[in-house]
């Protein structure tokens with residue numbers, strides 16, 4: 351079992367988390383006509399980088415999305431940061 355840290359709830363069992371996406375993907379401009387292959391690639395294709403990577407994860411109990419930096423080969427977690435910005 352691995353412990354991941356939700357930026358809102360603290361350290362929790364990895365089974366409470368769900369991978370959402372690789373960070374840094376650019377959503378196609380949906381105000382323009384796009385083909386199905388482009389949309390499918392955006393939704394389903396992953397780079398699957400080896401080593402240090404940034405990913406979007408969801409903590410299921412609080413439903414918050416956050417950015418986690420981890421090593422995809424050693425599973426070491428470097429940081430967890432909220433995606434949303436608090437109002438100023």
Ligand SMILES: [Zn+2]
Pocket residue numbers: 356357358359360409411412413414
């Ligand atoms: Zn949480």
